[in-house]
Amino acid sequence: MELASVKGIGPKTEQTLKRMGIENVEDFVTYYPYRYEMIRRSNIQDLNQDDHIVIDGVVETIPTLSFFGHRRNRMAFFIINETTRLQIVIFNRLYLKNKLMIGTEVTVIGKYDKRHNTVVASEIRFGKIIEEKIERIYHLAEGITQKAMSQYIDFALTLPYEVVDHIPVYFQEKYHFLNQKESIEEIHHPHNKKRLQEARKRIIYEELFTYMLKVTDLKMKRKKLPGLVHSFSQEQLEEWIETLPFALTEDQARSVWEIAGDLKSPYQMNRLLQGDVGSGKTVVAMAAIYLNYLSGYQSAFMAPTEILATQHYESVCRMFDKCNIQVALLTGKMKMKERRKTIQELQDGKIDILIGTHALVSDDVQYNCLGLVITDEQHRFGVKTRSGLTEKGVCPDILSMSATPIPRTYALTMYGDMDVSNIVTMPEGRKPVLTIIKREKEITEVLAAMYEQLKLGHQVYVIAPLIEDEENDKNDTQRLFKNMEKAFGKRYQIGVLHGKMKALEKEEVMAKFSRNELQILISTTVIEVGVDVKNATMMVIFDADRFGLATIHQLRGRVGRNALQSYCILISNKPCERLDILVKTNDGFVISEEDFKMRGSGDLFGARQSGDMCFRVADLRRDFKILQVAKRDSEYFLTDPRFSNPRDNQLKETILRVSQYRG
Ligand code: ADP
Ligand code: MG
Numbered sequence: 001m002e003l004a005s006v007k008g009i010g011p012k013t014e015q016t017l018k019r020m021g022i023e024n025v026e027d028f029v030t031y032y033p034y035r036y037e038m039i040r041r042s043n044i045q046d047l048n049q050d051d052h053i054v055i056d057g058v059v060e061t062i063p064t065l066s067f068f069g070h071r072r073n074r075m076a077f078f079i080i081n082e083t084t085r086l087q088i089v090i091f092n093r094l095y096l097k098n099k100l101m102i103g104t105e106v107t108v109i110g111k112y113d114k115r116h117n118t119v120v121a122s123e124i125r126f127g128k129i130i131e132e133k134i135e136r137i138y139h140l141a142e143g144i145t146q147k148a149m150s151q152y153i154d155f156a157l158t159l160p161y162e163v164v165d166h167i168p169v170y171f172q173e174k175y176h177f178l179n180q181k182e183s184i185e186e187i188h189h190p191h192n193k194k195r196l197q198e199a200r201k202r203i204i205y206e207e208l209f210t211y212m213l214k215v216t217d218l219k220m221k222r223k224k225l226p227g228l229v230h231s232f233s234q235e236q237l238e239e240w241i242e243t244l245p246f247a248l249t250e251d252q253a254r255s256v257w258e259i260a261g262d263l264k265s266p267y268q269m270n271r272l273l274q275g276d277v278g279s280g281k282t283v284v285a286m287a288a289i290y291l292n293y294l295s296g297y298q299s300a301f302m303a304p305t306e307i308l309a310t311q312h313y314e315s316v317c318r319m320f321d322k323c324n325i326q327v328a329l330l331t332g333k334m335k336m337k338e339r340r341k342t343i344q345e346l347q348d349g350k351i352d353i354l355i356g357t358h359a360l361v362s363d364d365v366q367y368n369c370l371g372l373v374i375t376d377e378q379h380r381f382g383v384k385t386r387s388g389l390t391e392k393g394v395c396p397d398i399l400s401m402s403a404t405p406i407p408r409t410y411a412l413t414m415y416g417d418m419d420v421s422n423i424v425t426m427p428e429g430r431k432p433v434l435t436i437i438k439r440e441k442e443i444t445e446v447l448a449a450m451y452e453q454l455k456l457g458h459q460v461y462v463i464a465p466l467i468e469d470e471e472n473d474k475n476d477t478q479r480l481f482k483n484m485e486k487a488f489g490k491r492y493q494i495g496v497l498h499g500k501m502k503a504l505e506k507e508e509v510m511a512k513f514s515r516n517e518l519q520i521l522i523s524t525t526v527i528e529v530g531v532d533v534k535n536a537t538m539m540v541i542f543d544a545d546r547f548g549l550a551t552i553h554q555l556r557g558r559v560g561r562n563a564l565q566s567y568c569i570l571i572s573n574k575p576c577e578r579l580d581i582l583v584k585t586n587d588g589f590v591i592s593e594e595d596f597k598m599r600g601s602g603d604l605f606g607a608r609q610s611g612d613m614c615f616r617v618a619d620l621r622r623d624f625k626i627l628q629v630a631k632r633d634s635e636y637f638l639t640d641p642r643f644s645n646p647r648d649n650q651l652k653e654t655i656l657r658v659s660q661y662r663g
Contacts, residue, residue, distance in 0.1 A: 006155055008148060016141050017152075026163050028156035031149075032187050032203060032617050033136035036196070037109070040132040044084055044112070053112040053119055056128045057081035059104045063097055079106060090121040099126065134190040153188055166210045166655055167202070168648055171633055177202040201626070204618045208630035210655050211615070216634045217656055219418075227268030227395050228371050230295035232260075240290055243322075244283065246427065252280055255421035256287045262397060262419070263291055263372075269397035275423030276588040277403045277557025278430070282312070284423070285374050286319050288399055293325055293352050297371020297396075301355040304377050306331050306503045307510050311531060312376065313355045320353075330356035330365070333503040367392050374399045403554065403588075432586045433560040435568045437544075437579055446540060446569055447487050453567070454492055454519055458537040461558055462522045465543040467498045475542040480522050488520060497523040525551060531558055537566040544570035544579055549595040552579075553588055 009017070022028055042053045057079035067073045076089045077100060088108050090096070100106070105128050110121035138149045165172075165180045172179075178186065178198050186199035237260060241248060248256065255273055262269035275281045289299045301316070303309040313329040320327065328342050328351045345351050349368035354360060373396045400418070438446055450460050462480055469476040477496050484494050495509045495518040506526070513521045514533050521527075521536075525547075539559050544552060552570070560566035570579055581594050620627060637643050638652065 006152060008151065013144060013148075016143055020141050025156045025159050025161040028153050029161050029184055029188075030163055030616075031138065031153060033138050034617070035137045036190065037135040037137055038132075039107075039129060039135050041129050042112075047112045047114065049112070049114045051112050051114075052110075054107065054109050054129070055079075055081070055084075055086065055119065056105065056107040057084075057086070059100050059102055059106060060085065062102060063100050065094075065097065075100075079108065087116070087118040088121055088124070089118055090124060093124070096124060100124075134193070134196065136188060136190070157185065157188060164654060166206050166651070168637055168643065168651060170643070171205075171209070171637075175205070177205070200617060203616075204623050205626055205630060207615050207618045208623065208627050209634055210658075212627070212631045212634040213637065213652070213655050216631070216638055220638065222268070222270060225268040225395065226266060227397055228295075228297065229266050230263035230291060230297070230371065230397075232264075232291050232294040236294055237287070237291060240287065248283070249280065249423070249425055249427055251275070251423040251425055252284055255284045255423060258419070258421050259284070259288050259399065260291060263288070263295070268395050269399065269419075271399050271419045271421060273399060273401045273421050273423070275401075275403065276426070277554055278426060278561055279403075279423040280427050281376075281401045281403070281423060282315065284421075285376070285399065285401060286316065288372060288374065289316070289353055290320075292372040292397075295371060297369050298346070298349070298351065298367050299353045299372040299374065300360050300367070300370060300392075300396075301353060301374045302360050302376065303355070303357060305526065306333065306357055307506055307526070307531060308376065309355055309357050310507055310510075315532075316353060316355060325352045326350060327353045327355065330354055330359050331503065332357060332359045334359075361392070365392070370394075370396045372397050372399065374401065376401050377403060403557070429563040430560060431563065431565050433556055433566045433568050435556065435570065435583045435586075437570045437572060437583060440542075440571055440573050443571075446571065449567065449569065450488070450520075450538060450540065453538045454488065456537075457535075458564070459513065459516060459518070459533065459535050460520050461527065461536055461539040461555075462520060463527075463539065463541040463555055464498075464522060464524055465546045467500055467524055477522050477524065480542065484520055484522060492519040493517060494520040494522065497521060497526060499524060499526045525555065527555070527558060532561060533558070534562045536561075537564050538569070539567070540569045540571065542571050543573075545572040545574050545576040549578060549582060549591050550588075552582055553591045556582070 017023070020031075022031060037054075039054055042051075042055055044053075044055070047053060058081070060078040060080045063075040063077040065073060065075050072092055073094055074089060074091050075093065075097060076087060078085060078087055080086075088110075090110075104126065107125045107127060107129050108119055108121045109123040109125075110119045112119055136150065138146065138153075140146060140149060163180065163184065167177065171177075177183070178195075180202075183199040183202045186195050187203060190196035190199075237256070241253075241256070259269070259271060259273075262271055273281055273284055285301065289301065292299045301312060303312055309329065309331060313327065317327050326345075328345065330339070330342055334342070342351070342354075343365055346354055347366050347368055354367075359365070370392055375398075453460055462484060464475055464477045464480050466474055466476040468478060477498055481494065481496050488494065493512075495513060497506060497509045497513075501509075509518070509521070510527075510531070512518045513536075516535060536559050539556060541547070541552060541555060547555075552568075556568045559568065568582075570582065572579060578594075581591060585591065618626070637648070643649075643652075
């Protein structure tokens, strides 16, 4: 079909459609509605404040018009029908004014403001509601109306079309799916809710199945990427575990053995180590580093901040001080001379473990025999930084660590091509952090609670939402410092930490806090990740309502790192229901799911998933069950000999060719 030959499609519309990826009949018929509108007269008595409403009547008063802001306007008028009289308000629809004459029959769709008996309309149509129907709504691009889009699609549906069916016959039969043509018809022209549901189920399954097939395929191919073969003995690993000051938890031990298996295998490791803050990922990373060292390779250990890199450096040195392992630190702030020396030694193979920030991927850093790359808090690095590091070795094994619990939904898809080790249980003897919400006017109670902890010889974090507030009336670090000085300055030492300080200053403050030379540390979220001071048992977060739940959860993970009872006080002056979840649970997965529900996945994961995961109909959250089934089926389809006949092989090829997932 030539688009231009369809009535109403001029050259301009044709361009727009092309940009939307629509070029032929098949593209049209698979351009599915993303939602539906039930056109059925609402029963006003049943509606609550802000409910969706569909209502018809005749115009009773001429619209009154008011203008505000930049080219914005508001019209208000009344409609009346057999049972009710309602005010209708609609914004920026000036062109409707002359059509809304007294006595005109209209149907209004919008939101019902029960308190004012008003409807804020999103749409006004002319004519009454004649019959109940399900109306489809398509995503649109500029210049194309809902009505026009529906017409193009209806026209396309009358033409012969052939859409490749991506669901293998075996699964079609297994799930008794509607056949493809019926589904497509039903999706655009629903008969009733039940059939529409069935059609959508098929299309959602198809979308998720093809997606997961691609992910699974990548995972299988990657498994076959040649990698370094590490060699060490089981005894060596067991002996090393014996030397640790504590017994590994079951999850830690399993993760260590999984990694050991990956290292020994002739394929490249690409593993994600997931565990909530404080679950003890670092020691697992150390095990990997040690095994890599035994095999004669260098390790690179990359942390997102200088503070964290330094801390890792110190614990690695401590951990290996009895072995003859050379550890070095490389940060962006090092002196030139020192840096050159480190880089030279690295190149000569004198350094076994290099720890640092993204400085590890600078162009001038060359490794002698890089065998393992570890990134801590891996979601903080761009994909590019990570691959930059990978390219420096021949094909080093990769271990990524993350404390941002990825909701299960996403772990399945975004990390579908990685292996995952999970640390679920916390080391023994940990008490969950007790979280309390307070108002700022209850500050004396908060200070008293802080004093309790300080008297016990413990330390306290105070989190400020801002470094510096120009108007000087918010809780910035300066103001909190002054207030804390007033309250505790005579007996205790107080320090300030924030992102604008020089790296050396930051390190100094952090070091003092670790040595208990400071008892109170006022900080912005720079301490969010990784910092480990066991003696700190309280965190007070000012203006907690300004932070995301996941951020607070990470912050809170700085306390509760030993057997003492720790506390987190969230200060919020606005009522903030969201924060309640933090009081109720310490489970990072629950919290991130909640955060995700409220804010979308955007800032949780950066760019990766947004481009890759644009489904037409599927919604990972809503359709999670189908996703799980699709994942299992795609694995089965790729590996079971039952599907190695020509027809199924052909289908695999087709799907892998067209699937949008790029890995
Ligand atoms: P995270 O997973 O947040 O990086 P860490 O690796 O920093 O956690 O560990 C948190 C704290 O728990 C550290 O002080 C560490 O020494 C301690 N730890 C780790 N594993 C165990 C264990 N099996 N038993 C007791 N303490 C442990
Ligand atoms: Mg850590």
